[in-house]
Amino acid sequence: MEPPERTGSGHGTSTDGVAYADLGDVTICHRLAGPEDGPRVVYVSGSGSDLRREPNVFSSPFVEGCRVLAYDHRGLGRSTTGSEPPTMADFAEDLLRLLDHVGWETCRAVGISFGGMVLMEAAVTRPERFERCVLGCTSPGGAGGASFPLHELVGLPDDERRERWLDALDTRNADPERRAVVRSVIEAMDAAKEREPGEPFHTDGEVAQLQARRHHDAFDRLPQMDMPVLIAAGRHDGIAPPANQEAMAARLPDSRIQWFEGGHAFFIEDRTAYPAMVDFVTTD
DSSP states (O other), X not given: XXXXXXXXTTTOBOTTSEXXXXXXXXXXXXXXXXXXXXXXXXXXXXXXXXTTSSSOGGXXXXXXXXXXXXXXXXXXXXXXXXXXXXXXXXXXXXXXXXXXXXXXXXXXXXXXXXXXXXXHHHHHXXXXXXXXXXXXXXXXXXXXXXXXOGGGGTTOOHHHHHXXXXXXXXXXXXXXXXXXXXXXXXXXXXXXXXXXXXXXSSOHHHHHHHHHHHXXXXXXXXXXXXXXXXXXXXXXXXXXXXXXXXXXHHHOTTEEEEEESSSTTHHHHOTTHHHXXXXXXXXX
């Protein structure tokens, strides 16, 4: 996958504000926004994310008071793939090297779902780089509990994939009326995803991401994250269930859990979620 044409040495900025960082094996598409004198916050997004899709973090309250860095994971959006199948350590190294690229020796961090796993891997490896972290709707793996096995959805017929996704997304979806409404939303999102007839739903980059995700296990190393940590979680999340949040909290030296009304997408369903996360990362 080649990124769009870019200026100079490969670190130029495009017309929509994104730039490209040549990190050796991969080129990472990223964007900075928000007040330059605000707290530095790197936002690590979830599975299948793409900065071209809206809404995203740049339409959230984070950019009102924070200097926000967000990026496309390798193999997704406008970032390139590497030469070998990526591991969680590779995704974490991309994050750390991107921070080097933009000149952020330390920062605050928010990791959502898969992004929370990447952030954990980076923060247990280089805890001194992160002043405080938000781990949103994510799981530690190992003895602390794995997230729902999304890799098992790859290659399933669309109807079956949607039904399993419904089961995992929110435990309240067992209710038939709610399930019908959520199904219609997912069908609309599927229809909006550009793909040719017969083309697989998941791209090669997404499949590689899900395969790395299935092997995530930072649980035994979590005590190395000695910075303040907010575990932000939906009460009805079936992908990163409540038991996993409790297990993380028990291993992290300086953490607390804040529960929100919602499932895996609690930050969309509960209007108090974004303000709570912003308040945590902007606290000195």
